[in-house]
Amino acid sequence: MTELATPQSHSSAPPILVSLRGLTVSxxxxxxxxxxxxxxDLDVHVxxxxxxxGESGCGKSVTWLAALGLxxxxxxxxxxxxxxxxxxxxxxxxxxxxxxxxxxxxxFQDPASALNPVHRIGQQLVEAVSLHKGLRGQAARAQAxxxxxxxxxxxxxxxxxxYPHELSGGMNQRIMxxxxxxxxxDLLIADEPTTALDATIQAQILDLLTExxxxxxxxxxxxxxxxxxxAQECSRVxxxxxxxxxxxxxxxxxxxxxxxxxxxxxxxxxxxxASPQKRLSAIPGQVPEAGRLPQGCSFExxxxxxxxxxxxxxxxxxxxxxxxQVACFLTAx
Amino acid sequence: xxxxxxxxxxxxxxxxxxxxxxxxxxxxxxxVDGVSFDLQAxxxxxxxGESGCGKTTTARLVLGLTAATQGxxxxxGQPVESKRDATWRAQRQNMQMVYQNPLGALDRRLNVxxxxxxxxxxxxxxxxxxxxxxxxxxxASLGLPRxxxxxFPHELSGGQRQRVVLxxxxxxxxxxxxxxxxxxxxxxxxxAQVINLLQDVQERLGVxxxxxxxxxxxxxxxxxxxxxxxxGHIVEQAPPNQLFxxxxxxxxQALVSSVPSLWQGQNxxxxxxxxxxxxxxxxxxxxxxxxxxxxxxSICRQVKPxxxxxxxxxxxxxxxxxxxxRPSAVPGEARS
Amino acid sequence: MMRFxxxxxxxxxxxxxxxxxxxxxxxxxxxxxxxxxxxxxAPPEALEAFRKGWGLDAPLWQQYVGYFxxxxxxxxxxxxxxxxPAMDLVLARIPATLTLALPAFAxxxxxxxxxxxxxxxxxxxxxxxxxxxxxxxxxxMPSFVLGLVLVLIFAVGLGWLPSGGDATWQHAILPVITLxxxxxAVLARFTRSAMLEVMGQPYIRTxxxxxxxxxxxxxxxxxxxxxxxxxxxxGFMIGSLIAGxxxxxxxxxxxxVGRLLVxxxxxxxxxxxxxxxxxxxxxxxxANLVVDILYGWIDPRVRTGQAAQGKTA
Numbered sequence: 018m019t020e021l022a023t024p025q026s027h028s029s030a031p032p033i034l035v036s037l038r039g040l041t042v043s044x045x046x047x048x049x050x051x052x053x054x055x056x057x058d059l060d061v062h063v064x065x066x067x068x069x070x071g072e073s074g075c076g077k078s079v080t081w082l083a084a085l086g087l088x089x090x091x092x093x094x095x096x097x098x099x100x101x102x103x104x105x106x107x108x109x110x111x112x113x114x115x116x117x118x119x120x121x122x123x124x125f126q127d128p129a130s131a132l133n134p135v136h137r138i139g140q141q142l143v144e145a146v147s148l149h150k151g152l153r154g155q156a157a158r159a160q161a162x163x164x165x166x167x168x169x170x171x172x173x174x175x176x177x178x179x180y181p182h183e184l185s186g187g188m189n190q191r192i193m194x195x196x197x198x199x200x201x202x203d204l205l206i207a208d209e210p211t212t213a214l215d216a217t218i219q220a221q222i223l224d225l226l227t228e229x230x231x232x233x234x235x236x237x238x239x240x241x242x243x244x245x246x247x248a249q250e251c252s253r254v255x256x257x258x259x260x261x262x263x264x265x266x267x268x269x270x271x272x273x274x275x276x277x278x279x280x281x282x283x284x285x286x287x288x289x290x291a292s293p294q295k296r297l298s299a300i301p302g303q304v305p306e307a308g309r310l311p312q313g314c315s316f317e318x319x320x321x322x323x324x325x326x327x328x329x330x331x332x333x334x335x336x337x338x339x340x341x342q343v344a345c346f347l348t349a350x
Numbered sequence: 351x352x353x354x355x356x357x358x359x360x361x362x363x364x365x366x367x368x369x370x371x372x373x374x375x376x377x378x379x380x381x382v383d384g385v386s387f388d389l390q391a392x393x394x395x396x397x398x399g400e401s402g403c404g405k406t407t408t409a410r411l412v413l414g415l416t417a418a419t420q421g422x423x424x425x426x427g428q429p430v431e432s433k434r435d436a437t438w439r440a441q442r443q444n445m446q447m448v449y450q451n452p453l454g455a456l457d458r459r460l461n462v463x464x465x466x467x468x469x470x471x472x473x474x475x476x477x478x479x480x481x482x483x484x485x486x487x488x489x490a491s492l493g494l495p496r497x498x499x500x501x502f503p504h505e506l507s508g509g510q511r512q513r514v515v516l517x518x519x520x521x522x523x524x525x526x527x528x529x530x531x532x533x534x535x536x537x538x539x540x541x542a543q544v545i546n547l548l549q550d551v552q553e554r555l556g557v558x559x560x561x562x563x564x565x566x567x568x569x570x571x572x573x574x575x576x577x578x579x580x581x582g583h584i585v586e587q588a589p590p591n592q593l594f595x596x597x598x599x600x601x602x603q604a605l606v607s608s609v610p611s612l613w614q615g616q617n618x619x620x621x622x623x624x625x626x627x628x629x630x631x632x633x634x635x636x637x638x639x640x641x642x643x644x645x646x647x648s649i650c651r652q653v654k655p656x657x658x659x660x661x662x663x664x665x666x667x668x669x670x671x672x673x674x675x676r677p678s679a680v681p682g683e684a685r686s
Numbered sequence: 687m688m689r690f691x692x693x694x695x696x697x698x699x700x701x702x703x704x705x706x707x708x709x710x711x712x713x714x715x716x717x718x719x720x721x722x723x724x725x726x727x728a729p730p731e732a733l734e735a736f737r738k739g740w741g742l743d744a745p746l747w748q749q750y751v752g753y754f755x756x757x758x759x760x761x762x763x764x765x766x767x768x769x770x771p772a773m774d775l776v777l778a779r780i781p782a783t784l785t786l787a788l789p790a791f792a793x794x795x796x797x798x799x800x801x802x803x804x805x806x807x808x809x810x811x812x813x814x815x816x817x818x819x820x821x822x823x824x825x826x827m828p829s830f831v832l833g834l835v836l837v838l839i840f841a842v843g844l845g846w847l848p849s850g851g852d853a854t855w856q857h858a859i860l861p862v863i864t865l866x867x868x869x870x871a872v873l874a875r876f877t878r879s880a881m882l883e884v885m886g887q888p889y890i891r892t893x894x895x896x897x898x899x900x901x902x903x904x905x906x907x908x909x910x911x912x913x914x915x916x917x918x919x920x921g922f923m924i925g926s927l928i929a930g931x932x933x934x935x936x937x938x939x940x941x942x943v944g945r946l947l948v949x950x951x952x953x954x955x956x957x958x959x960x961x962x963x964x965x966x967x968x969x970x971x972x973a974n975l976v977v978d979i980l981y982g983w984i985d986p987r988v989r990t991g992q993a994a995q996g997k998t999a
Contacts, residue, residue, distance in 0.1 A: 072537040087894055110900050118897030125895075131888045134987060135910050144906075145896050171625075180986040185626040196896060215400035216564060217623045220608035224622060242538060245567075249610040272612060286542035288571035290594050290609050296549070297571065299542035303507050374689075 031062040034203055034236050035084075035121070040096035042076070042083045051308040053079055054260045057096075058334070061204060066230065066237045068251030068268070070244055070283075074304050075257040077240045081206045085121060086113040101203075119149050122197035126209040128189035132181040138192050139177035142199065149200035164195040167232075168225060187218035194225065204236045205229075211246065223250055244287055248272060253340075256280045259305055259315035262334055266341040276343040278320045314346070322347050354525055354558050355389040355412065360421035361582075362407050368631060377631050381407040383582035383638075384421070386657065391525060392552065394559040396573030396590070398566055398605070402630055403579040405562045409528045412560060413445055414438055425526070443473055446519035450531035452511035456503040463489070463499040466517045473522065489517050491554075492547060509540035513547070520551065528560045533568060545571060566609045570594050575663075578602045581630055581638040584657055588664040598660070599668050600643045637669070645670060694978060698971040705967040706757075709960060710750060719954040723766050740766060753960070762964070763957025765950075772957035776943060776965060783942035785858060786934065787927040790865035794923060797870040799916075802877025806885065807904065817874065824871025829930075833864040833937040850939035861938040865930060869923050876919045880912040887911070914985050921977030925970030 042054040054076045061067055069077040083094045086108070098106040105116055117123075125131045133141060142161040146152055152160055158177075165173035168191040181189055190210060197205055207226060211219035227250060230237050239250055247254055247268070254271045256264045256279065264277040275281045282300040302319040305311065311318055317327040324346060332344045364379040382404040389395045397405045410416045412423050417432040424430070425445065431438055449455045456465060463485055470481045489499060492513050503511055512532065519527055529548070533541040549572060551557060563569050569576055570590045577587040578601065586599040597603045604623040623642050636651040637643070643650065649669050657667040720736040721728075737743050741752070756763065762773035805817040840860060841849035848857050884890065885908055893907045894900075932944035939945070943962065950958040982988050 072539060082891075085895065087891055114894075114897050114899050116897075117895055123895040125888055125892060127888060131892045133889045133893065133907050133911070135914075135985060136907075144898070148897055182987050187626055193892070196892075200897065215627070216566065216608045217400060217604055218626070220610075220620065220622055221624075223610070224620075243610075244538075245610040245612045248612045283538060284612070286539055287612070288542075288545070288567040289612050290567055290570055290606065292612070294571065294591065297542040297546055299546055300539040301543075303509060303540060304537065 031064055033060050034063045034101060035059075035061040036099045037080070037084055038097040038099075040080060040083060040098070041094070042079055042088070043093045044091060046091075046093075052260070053307050054083065055331075057260075057262060059255065059262070061236050061238060063203070064234050064236050065253060066239060066251045068247035068254040069238060069240045069257060070242065070247050070254060071257035072242060072304055074259060074307055076260040077257050078208050081123060081208070081238065081240070085117055085123065086110060087117075087123075118145065118197070118202065119200040120202055121204045121206065122200060122202040123206040123208065124190075124193045124197050124210055127213040128186055128193050129181060129213075131193060132189055134181055137178050137180055138184070138189075139179075142192065142196055145196045145199035161195075161199075164198055165192070167198065167229070168192070168195045170195075185218075186214050187221060190214065190218075190222050191225065194222075194229065198229065198233065201233065202235065204238065206238045206240070208240045209242070210239075212241070212243075219246075226250065244283060245289065256283070259310055260307065261315065261331070262342075262344060263316070264341075264343045264345075265334065266338075270338065270341045274338070274341075276337055276341070276348045277316075277345050278322055278347065279316050282319075352391050353388050354391040354426065355560070356424040357385060357387050357408075357412065358421050358424070360385045360408070360411055360423060361419045362404075362411055362416065363419045366631070379630050380582050381630060382411065385579075385582070385584055386421075387577055387584065387587065389526070389558055389560060390574075391558055392556040393574045394552065394561050394572050396569035396576040397560065397562045397579060398564065398569050398576060399579035400564060400605075400627055402581065402627055404582040404630070405579050406530055408579070409447070409530050409560060409562055413447060413528055414441065443469075443522045444524050445526040445528065446522065446524045448512075448515055448519050448527060448529045448532045450534050452508060452515045452535070453503055455515050456511060458503055461500050461502055462494070462506075462514050465514065466521055469518060469522050475522075485517070485521060488521055489513075492517050492520075492551070493543075507540075508536050509543055512536065512540075512544050516544075516547070516551070520555065520557070523555065524557065526558050526560065528562070530562045531564070532561075534563065534565060541568065548572060566594070566606065578605060581628070583638055583667065584665075585639065585668065586664075586666045587657070592664060598664075598666050598671065600645055600670075601639050637667075691975075691979070694975050698975060701971050702964070702967050706754075706960065706964060707750075709963045710753060711746075713951075713954060713956055713959060714746065714749070717954045719766055719956060722953045723955070757964075762961045765958050766955050767953060772955075772961040775958055776946065776961045779941065779943045779946050782852065782940065783928060783931050783935070783944060786861050786865055786940060786942065787931055789858070790862045790869070791923065791927060793862065793866035794869040794873055795920070797866065798873025799877050801870070801874040803881055803904075803909070803912075805874065805878045806881030809882065818878075821871040821874045824867050825875070827868070829864055829868055829933050830937050832867060833860070833934055836860050836864055837937070852940050857938075857940075861934050861940055864937070865934045869930075873916070873919055873923070877912065877916050880915045881908060884908045884911045910984065914981065917977055917980055917984065921973050921980075924976075925973035928969055929966050 037057060037059040040054055040057040040059070041052065043050050043052040045051055053074075057076070057080060059080070069080070071077050079088070082088050083092065084098050086094075088094065094106075096106055097104060100116065100120055105113065132138065139158070139161055142164060143157045146157045146160045146164070150160065162173045162177065165176065170176055170188060170191055176184070176188075181192075184192070210226070211222050214222060223246065226237065226239075229235070239247060241247055251268055254266060254268050255262055256271070256277065258279050264271065264275065264280050271280065272284065275284055279300070282298075285298045286300055288297060300319055305315060305318070311328070313328040313330055314320070314332055317323045320327065326346050332346050334342045334344045336342050337348050360382055361380070361384055362382040364381060366377055366379050367374040368377045385404070385408055387395065397408065399405050407416070411418050412430070414423070414430040414432045422429050425441065430441065466485045466489060467481055470476060470484065475481070476484070486499070490496070494510065494513050494517065498506065498510060503514070506514070532548070533544050536544060545568065548559065552559065559572070561569060561572055573590050575587060576590050576593050577584045578593070578599065579585070580601050586593065586597065586602045593602065594606055597606045604621045607621045625642055628641060634640070636653060637646075637655055640646045640650045647669065653669070655667045655669050655672065657665050658672070659665050660671060719740070719742065720733040724732060724736055741749060744752075762771065764770065765772050765775055801817050801821070805814045808814050837849045837860060840847045847860055848854070849860075851857055890903060890908055893903045898906075928943055931942055932947055934940070935942045935944035936948055943965070947959065947962050950962065
């Protein structure tokens with residue numbers, strides 16, 4: 018199993034935990050079939066925090082939903098997925114359920130609707146604890162309370178019997194995190210975990226994720242449309258556009274020496290609270306629809322540096338510097 | 351510069367029923383409580399705060415869409431009433447609103463140009479030919495090319511729809527535009543386009559904006575003055591570069607530091623607030639922020655601080671700043 | 687909660703009052719009990735005597751008030767046909783109707799819910815489409831048509847089952863099936879859409895992501911939520927258990943409450959009809975009340991009331 022071609026594979030890099038190769042996802046069938054992911058390759062190392070950033074339709078969430086088999090029957094998923102070297106693509110639902118929660122956990126965007134409204138939160142936690150740790154009764158409950166403490170829910174014992182709608186968004190997201198931790202997974206996928214929350218609560222939750230990751234030695238994939246959140250939390254970033262990876266780099270490299278025109282565009286169009294005020298240079302045009310991608314590079318219609326070959330062929334991810342890959346003919350012909 | 355909008359000790363209280371055990375208790379929900387600010391013509395006032403702070407209610411009060419419990423709104427020196435009479439309708443020509451969800455704000459059955467023309471038709475301005483000309487000119491200047499004029503909202507992208515909403519709002523050449531989360535539902539690259547557009551329009555037409563958002567980055571970009579709201583009160587008001595580089599009010603500090611910055615990356619100083627925002631139902635004497643304030647003193651629990659000017663540009667409602675306009679020690683300096 | 691129950695209770699009483707008043711007036715506005723119960727060619731003096739004896743010659747408002755006064759004392763009147771107490775007649779027939787209604791109800795739930803859930807989980811497959819078409823056929827077909835068709839096939843054609851009467855348990859089979867299919871069809875449709883709506887919710891994805899196996903996600907997480915809207919339909923079904931039996935009992939000559947209603951209305955046997963309607967209305971009102979209470983039990987959001995957190999902006 019080869020790592021993604023990087024000139025830098027020094028021996029100090031932690032081993033690869035999860036690798037996805039050639040991930041392709043389509044929805045529907047026949048003439049109305051739409052392809053949303055086009056052969057994505059992705060590695061997550063043990064203990065690292067990887068950010069996945071992009072706008073609507075880029076496929077950042079679909080990537081992991083597909084890998085975990087959560088897309089439902091109407092999606093066609095192809096590719097080779099490995100967890101610590103063992104393949105897990107093409108497994109049936111029962112086999113995948115052994116990975117979900119236990120090895121790879123996922124938390125979602127709107128915590129209020131991501132928790133079952135008719136079950137008490139304690140009950141939902143105990144369900145996870147029993148499933149992954151085999152505990153029952155009092156032992157399970159004790160472990161659940163411990164998890165609630167770990168995510169800093171005050172008065173955990175009393176809150177145990179509350180229903181999700183009785184608690185705030187921030188609390189519900191902490192409970193989701195607690196549920197995700199129940200199985201002591203190796204990898205946590207956080208899909209826009211703070212987008213639906215208020216600013217001060219966002220900060221609390223991001224802090225919590227960092228703390229938890231450090232304590233458990235867990236790897237984390239943080240999916241967001243917000244570059245600044247990614248900048249703060251992740252050591253490596255993948256920028257996606259229209260179902261393909263545009264750029265993958267260590268965070269510092271990405272923000273200082275972004276090579277892909279889309280990344281550069283994103284960076285200059287986001288207003289920032291600390292940088293000097295200037296007019297935003299917006300990227301013209303809009304993201305193409307999934308079923309109507311241009312031939313050649315998907316970003317070409319909006320790109321200021323478009324060349325002839327950009328209209329004809331799709332660029333592949335190639336290294337341009339240590340720990341920095343770009344899919345663009347401009348930088349990596 | 352003339353003062354276009356004057357808001358004076360504006361309050362909106364709702365009487366609600368709170369379930370409590372077997373029965374229901376009557377309570378007062380103070381959505382907006384004693385808010386005052388001014389907006390000059392052609393300027394932008396940004397209103398920020400988290401959910402429950404009262405910013406949307408303030409917007410509705412300013413536009414006269416709902417009646418104030420106390421206080422008043424003066425627009426061009428004239429009071430803004432909420433009765434739907436002829437005066438109110440005439441005032442609509444001068445003040446308009448732009449919403450968060452452009453698809454919801456547009457009529458699905460009418461094509462773009464019909465919706466942009468509609469305000470002209472309602473107020474009976476000009477004849478059919480000049481109306482159409484005005485609409486076409488405005489749409490073109492807002493980046494809506496001719497092919498889109500006869501399309502329907504669901505055939506347009508999010509950014510295009512927001513331009514349509516903007517055209518419809520601007521066709522009457524209002525002097526005030528209230529924007530309630532106008533870019534929150536858009537992709538980041540489209541947000542930038544719309545923000546630039548709003549700024550261009552302001553330069554060209556001299557429209558004043560009351561810009562409401564929970565996204566501090568966007569507010570900083572577009573505003574001349576920013577007011578921070580918490581539980582129905584304005585706690586601090588200042589120009590954006592002052593507010594964001596050196597927030598004074600403890601809540602502003604927490605709010606500003608909660609926004610991750612690309613440029614500071616992982617070295618950012620953080621003031622993390624504990625707990626959740628309390629509900630606007632619970633009443634207590636003193637400052638609304640006392641429960642989460644790291645600097646709360648006994649006076650804070652008894653007396654509600656008033657919004658007082660520290661300097662002509664900066665106002666703050668906090669007892670820490672009550673005595674001297676220039677505080678000797680800005681709280682939070684050696685904090686992480 | 688208490689306040690809620692008390693309000694519903696009084697509303698229920700009001701409903702009963704309105705139903706009974708309506709029935710009272712309608713029944714007396716057409717047809718003449720005297721002519722229907724005694725034969726049409728009875729001598730006019732006999733008819734007069736009959737009317738006088740039953741108080742039918744008094745002004746309408748007097749009869750109305752008198753009726754409710756008696757009701758308040760627990761007197762439900764007498765049958766004009768055989769002079770026995772009306773309510774006793776009605777109550778005597780209930781077991782027969784329940785013999786049909788209860789198994790039919792159980793069948794409705796069983797067939798309807800399983801078909802609905804199965805269709806939802808296999809959406810857009812051939813089996814889903816088949817179930818939908820069958821359910822459309824089921825609830826558009828009038829029950830007497832269904833009943834007669836079944837009789838034609840199984841009783842007349844195949845001779846497997848009897849066509850009428852209530853002598854043996856085999857006599858109950860066709861009526862129970864007829865009674866249950868229409869309701870099962872409606873329930874299947876309803877359950878299917880409730881399930882589809884629930885399965886699209888984010889918390890179902892969370893449950894799967896937790897590592898729960900599929901059948902646990904469906905049974906434990908999806909179905910309790912889908913039960914909430916389905917409960918309304920089921921409650922309505924309970925309420926109309928007795929009323930629904932009317933047609934079926936007539937088709938199959940089953941001596942239950944429904945048949946009694948048909949014959950009593952035809953004869954304008956006023957007290958019996960009124961007692962029957964009182965029974966049906968009470969059942970429906972009680973069923974609705976039970977459903978409302980169950981809602982609170984199943985859906986915690988209804989219990990605690992949603993507005994309390996003050997989420998205005």
